[in-house]
Amino acid sequence: MARLFSMIGSRLVIAVPYLWLLVFFLVPFFIVFKISLSQTAIAMPPYLPVFGLEEGVSGFVRNLRDLSFENYLWLFEDALYVNAYLSSLVIAAVSTLLTLLVGYPIAYGMARAPAALRPLLLMLVILPFWTSFLIRVYAWIGILKPEGLLNQFLAFLGIIDQPLVILNTTSAVYIGIVYSYLPFMVLPLYAALEKMDYSLIEAAQDLGCPPLTAFWKITFPLSLPGVVAGCMLVFIPAVGEFVIPDLLGGSRTLMIGKTLWDEFFFNRDWPVSSAVAVVLLLILVVPIAYFQRAQARAREEES
């Protein structure tokens, strides 16, 4: 009896979270896809019905005939969307690179710090990650605006006499992304660098390799798994980012997350925003799959 109970128990452990995620994560994607094939209507919900089974088989077939890829065609006809996708990818890629450039020295410094100091440094990197994303982005508004703290400071130093326009430009978005996603970059880099054996560098130097060459030939290649993980953790969410371009980028910055938001909340065009989401997902499937494979490989190597 107890055996039966424990068998049911083990099934439950799998089934409950599995079902939850199927219903609230996977099924919604299919609904998004379904609605992306529908058309806008002035109703609630604001779209025409598509292949549901409510109307029986004949209704299903009729609806199937009404399926339209119009929304997808629309995405390619209107340059706004294509530009938004491209600009999102470019902004995400550039900020990923910037985050790597900023994050690598920090991770390196941490990994080379005295062992007793490392947990504290690690906590200092993680701490901002726990505090509100929205608040951290908000903090930059006060710094970057024309009469903001950065301009005041630079004027005080006499470096500028005209305030720099940073807020509501792409530069502000770069700063925001680098700032918000820095811990995601530093942590995997640190993990990769920290477990590296320092005697490898000593061996390279012993064999006649100057420090900088030793870095490029030994340290950097060995930290590549961390570089890949960090870049993916920054790039993937940055492509679909909404808060940063919305608060720091102003109306001129085009990013797809913002476009989707506007399409949904201001134009109330649910089918088009669904189509936007489906295409965004398709674009991201490649890096997500690559990232998961890289992670799985790293886990295998460790065990």
Added chain:
Amino acid sequence: MASLGSTRRTFAPWADPTAKPYIRFENVTKRFGDFTAVDDLSLTIYEREFFALLGASGCGKTTLLRMLGGFEQPTSGRIFLDGQDMKGIPPYRRPVNMMFQSYALFPHMTVETNVAFGLKQDGMPKPQIAERVARMLKLVKLEPFAKRKPHQLSGGQRQRVALARSLAKRPKVLLLDEPLGALDKKLREETQFELMDLQCELGLTFVVVTHDQEEAMTMADRIAIMDKGKVLQVATPAEVYEAPSCRFVADFVGSINTFEGSVTKAGSAARIRDRSGAEFSVADAGAAVAGDTVWLAVRPEKLRISRERPADAENALDGEIWDIAYLGDMTVYNVKLDDGRVVKASTINSIRRLEDALTWHDRAWVSFSADAGVVLTR
């Protein structure tokens, strides 16, 4: 052959055809994917026996133990305990307890609550639990540490807690997975004898898994030597050492010299010609018949080493001393024969070293009597 140890001399149920086996493995096979960990293995263990499973890592000994504990199910074959088929019985319903190699002490519980854990699962009344725990802690001499957590104990103390915990439920059989593996050498030797006394005192059946042949020889009534999922020999320590069943066993337990050759005269007072043409006199060639390829195996301590060929030597070989390992109580000589083979001979240093002792590159003779070696057919 009688087993060693005065208190155990009369204990030999395996030699008694009427004795009922307590644990029986019947054609047990265990596969993990493509890997066969235990291969069609049959084995019997008797009540109150101290039984050792000896083998290198990966030989299947731990899998065998885990099947007895109920942590793995056999792919085929059956396991009986006290006449009952153990098939499908989960670990928590089996009258056996296990002492884990890592000790597996619950880190969030004190010594006391660790020991009481199994008794609580059985729903034993509290006063009885307290009494039993106190007795177990006394048995392993840990009374002053009852309130400590495992991380506040030394390795040896933790081993005792694990032992007390697995004994607390008075299991019919205690399974021990490398029980002394994590202890240092000195502590290991002490603990060996304590385990033996405890087993005797409690009258339990112990099945111990070990890769350490000395440990198995010291503690066990019988040893099963395993390789690649099969049992090669089950015998008392003395039999395993003096009459190994095959070259693997001979080589695995202690060190040994083997001479490959063919039988020229079978039966008793047999003769074996080896590769180099030398002929050995052997007291008994066993079942081997003339023409068979056999291996004559001789332990190093049964070889004598001398400058001159002893006049009474039944078998003798000469060569050059290649290496000397002086170990204090004894000295091991590696003698290189003229055909390149190396023979190991050891002598007990019963007198303090002499000035004219044999040394590197000296010519020397190694000799042995006709009954010093054992003839192996596989």
Added chain:
Amino acid sequence: MAGTWGRFNVVALALGFAFLYLPIVLLVIYSFNESRLVTVWAGFSTKWYVAMLNNRGLMDAAWVTARVAFLSATVATVLGTMAAVALTRYTRFRGRLLFSGIVFAPLVMPEVITGLSLLLLFVAINFDRGFATVTIAHITFSMCFVAVVVQSRLITFDRSLEEAALDLGATPVKAFFQVTLPVILPAVIAGWMLAFTLSLDDLVIASFTSGPGATTLPMKIYSQVRLGVTPEINAVSTVLIAIVTVGVVVASLANKRQDVLRQREAAE
């Protein structure tokens, strides 16, 4: 060690941490500014904290957020722990690949997609949007974070502890609650805290899935920020930062104690 931890590393760390913390520090400082302008210092004042406390809408939103965060973190911890156990213990069951995929995908999924898709689900099944829908949405994405945190602890968990419990007569369910759970508890608590702060933090998914009467604090902050920067928001932010900082510091100190114990255990 001094030789290997050169000047370069110290400078890199100093600049890095300045970049990470300066904006937060400035935000906190200006929450005590007398002036309405966030960027001009006009003397110390706590009046924005008073204003914050008197802002009915803000306080209501804070209360909604606290309830959503508490409820969703608790359910997400249960579900996420179950998912972690399923992934580490049962290496072979039908659909495992899909399962591990949908456990890890939400970690990198753009929030706009998760939010939109959940909203469309709720609309499709005619589920009124409000407190319940936000909570369900938060459970869904934060349980995946819990699963990752707990799973990484379970991987290093010594299975023989569980086997010892079974061996001593505990059923698998009892073994889990009496041995496994107490040992992995720090990771489970860390998972809960992560889920709690994620919920506390979320703007995008809440905006999609929330309905009338269930405005969360980030939604409220966002709508005020869009109207312009006010010291009141700085005050709210400061309070939130203080809560999270205290929580994280206390938790990591507790964790550190655990680590020390574990290390001592390993060393012996």
